[in-house]
Amino acid sequence: MEYLKKYPKLFQWIFLLVVFFALCFAIDVPETYKFIRGQAEFVKDPNQSVYFFLGKEVRYYAFDVFWRLPPLLGWLPIWINDSLFFLMNEWMPMEFWNEDTQEFKTRPLLLEISRNLTSFMTFLIELIREILLGGLETIVAFTSWDFIDAYPWLELPGLPWTIVAAGATILAYKLSGIGLALFAGLTMVYISIFGQWKPSMQTLSFILVAVPLSFVFGISLGIAAYKSKRVENALYPILLVMQTMPQYAVLVPALVLFGVGDHAAVIITMVVAVPPMILLTVLGLRAVPPEVIEAGRMSGCTNWQLMTKVLIPTARRDILIGVNQVIMVCFSMAVISAFIGAKGLGFNLLLALNQLNIGLALEAGLCISLIAILLDKMSLAWANQQQDYFGNLTFFQRNKNIIFFGGSIIVGAILAYIGTFIFKDTFNYLFEVPHNKGFSTADFWNKGVDWIFDTFFVYIKAFNTWLITEVLQPMRALYLRMPAVATLVLAVGAGYLIGGIRSALVVAALTLFIALSPWWDRALVTLYMATFGVVVSCLIGFTVGTLCFQNKKSAAFMLGVCDIFQTFPSFVYLIPVMMLFGITDTSVLIAVIVYATIPATRYTIEGLRSVPAGLHEAATMSGVNKFQRLTKIEFPLAFPHMMLGINQTIVFALFMVIIGAFIGTEDLGQYILKALSDKNGAGIGLTLGICVAFIGLIFDNLIRTWVEKRKKHLGIA
């Protein structure tokens, strides 16, 4: 009784767990139950139950509601599909002038908007692509096909790779200096001589459209949300869901709205990349000290000047993190959107992965990562640029970069021209090294993989078998064995104990949505993989983070490593694990662990760093040793921040688990992948995406609530 009074929370938790397990044991698995089978798949079976909602027929296998809730939301995907179809094809027909046929034509409004948006995006991408690679669509866009037939010399020739490489190097030099210039130059040369030029430039043209557009939209919406509470309240829930929604899931509706191709990829990339930009813009603007704003006002700033010259530059740090996120997401999407027909490195990467050609995949992945890091560093340097007012510069000094670039254009063009003579019978290597005609290390890597596989086959296989049979399968079975009601009780109970009635309600709503969707079993599988990944990631992340924190240099080094790893598009992580473990759950899980360890490590180091120096000194003066200081002072204080790391880890893990469907897992991701090739997939894809997002949000809500309470308790809010 005394203990009960002393630790009431502890006993409440124990009570909750007891109830949970009691329910698990009390509710039996129905005899006819087949795990994982979708309860509302579209096969007709006389054993199925049927209900109608909003005129939609939903068929499902009914079971004891304590075991599995009936898919009362089964109509949702169908309904979303029908609504989309209606909006696109029937809603608000209007007269539009058609240039080609020179007459008015009736078209639904949304279709017309989508078409216009599509052609606009296509134009932008083609413009950049043709400057880099050559082509005639841009000229055609302004004139006509007949015109280009009459004047074929108007076709854009494209820049020789030497000029682009020189341009990138000079730009990097101007922005940051010799170091970045060297990196830019080497990256470009690498891309070229390894025969990845064309796909890289295709990806680059996609990125150069997607990043600025996402940035502009993100920052504008962020400013709108900063200025108006109403806008913020409207945006916030959408942003929250978008942040935890796997990028895959957004692909499917985009397919319906915008079709297949680069333009759709850009639009979808914006949908994914804009939310973090908005959030970080608002965060940054909110953090601008009021006196700085007043100083701006007293200097006589107009509202526009105040925003552009005071607020945004002062909030630069957070906004830059936003830009970094945008770039990261864009590259990640550059790969994923290959599923809906975006050209470039992503397509090659997917193709190579599909053929299990690890070497090729590795080369493409490396190109993507290198370009990503280069752009990231350049954008950072651009924002930190400084102007020199006092240097007394000559004309040459002031314009040397332009002069050098002009020079390199001339030299590059001459080289390309000479090239036509040297390489008369083959490709003009001084103009463009064609795909697969450069050096390739693919064979080397493939041989290396083969060697590793041959040499360590026994061990890898043994490890793989052990992991799957001894750990993963039992864990999976346990998760699937959870009755719906027990899971609900556990989730709601946890919500109540952590955040009171409000949290309990939110968690209940989110869990119910998943439980009432037709994919509860699959959600459990997703959850099991994510849990496994998160637990291992956190263990590794906390250990590595704590060890690195012991030394200032190693901590800074580790944060740098995290930065670089974070710049890799998520798909790249699949390459090495597939090398070693082939197409199994183990591969996915290891990719999940590698990917999700990044935030775990980062937040551990940051959390430990945020412990005030005064406390360190106080602790040292009380005579603690290193271990005591860690366990008694640093961990308790850093823990709230580390929990935010766990939050991120969960989101990262969920993303990777879903991407893992590409390798073949039996979770929600597999269905999302399936939905991509399904005519009616939009609704299914979106609903599945929301399910995954909600899994993330359940943990997000619980963790955030706990952290806020804890921080308040510790007085470090």
Added chain:
Amino acid sequence: MSETVIKCESVYKIFGENAKKMLEESNGNVDAKTFQENGCIVGVNNASFEVAKGEMLVVMGLSGSGKSTLLRCISRLTDATGGKIFIEGQDLLHLNNKELIELRRNKMGMVFQSFALLPHKTVVENIAFPLQIKGIKTEDSISRAMEMVKLVGLDGRENYFPRELSGGQQQRVGIARSLAVEPDIWFLDEPFSALDPLIRKEMQDEFLRLQEKLQKTIMFITHDFDEALKLADRIAIMKDGIIEQLDTPANIVLNPATEYVRKFTEEVPREKVLVIEDVMDSSNKDNLGDVKVSKDDIIENVAEKILTQEKIVGVVDSNNNIIGSIKPSTIIDTVFGGRKNSS
């Protein structure tokens, strides 16, 4: 006094939703307690005063007394709830946005407690900022800013970023920035409060030197009574949004209007604040010795001279006319705190 630059007529600032309505209903009789019960907080309560050209008015009060709010009303960083404010005859509260911006660009400068420098700009860029906002060419604004850099003694650091400077140096930048447009009116919101005592004293002296040269009309906010005494032509002491007393430093020390004001004056070393004129006997001009002191001398500086005299010491004005006398005993009275005053 010469022409009035800032003029406030019963200015009120009340925070809260129904502030305006409640103020109208109260007929100018604002009671902080009743307002608070209705969810309104009184920031400034019926402030009326004038500041003349070239005068330095120091507003002194503890935190929460409404002094910063008053300053923000007058610079219109926040809109006063009631009353009238005139800046050089212009009705401030009726200026539209464009006129307000013009006024700030040309007439006003402000210095902030936390310096409020733009973190992404260097020293010289920060100082040039108000000029560039006005639309002055980069070259001209930078060269003007360089003059300001020299004025505040930061030469050689013009390309530093604020984060690379000490607090005192940062505030010098803040001061230079506020003066870059050559404003007539200079607002300083606790400019030295965030600085170390030694630096603070140095900055105060520097500030007096600048003011001697520039002769701006100044409103200076501080919570430090000594600072107020040192700098002010006149001091306004605020408490709970109300101006308790507005007078010259000497009069405040000698005749505190309320108990609250008196508490501040108790610890003040009078000999450092008062000048001879404040304590001299203007009726007695006879039987004087050879030694004379000026009426504007601070007592501390001439005390020794007076105390070593046997005879009564004469007091002269700037034209060397005798206007009164002072006994050594008066000095002793003043220094050792007799409550007896003789002004």
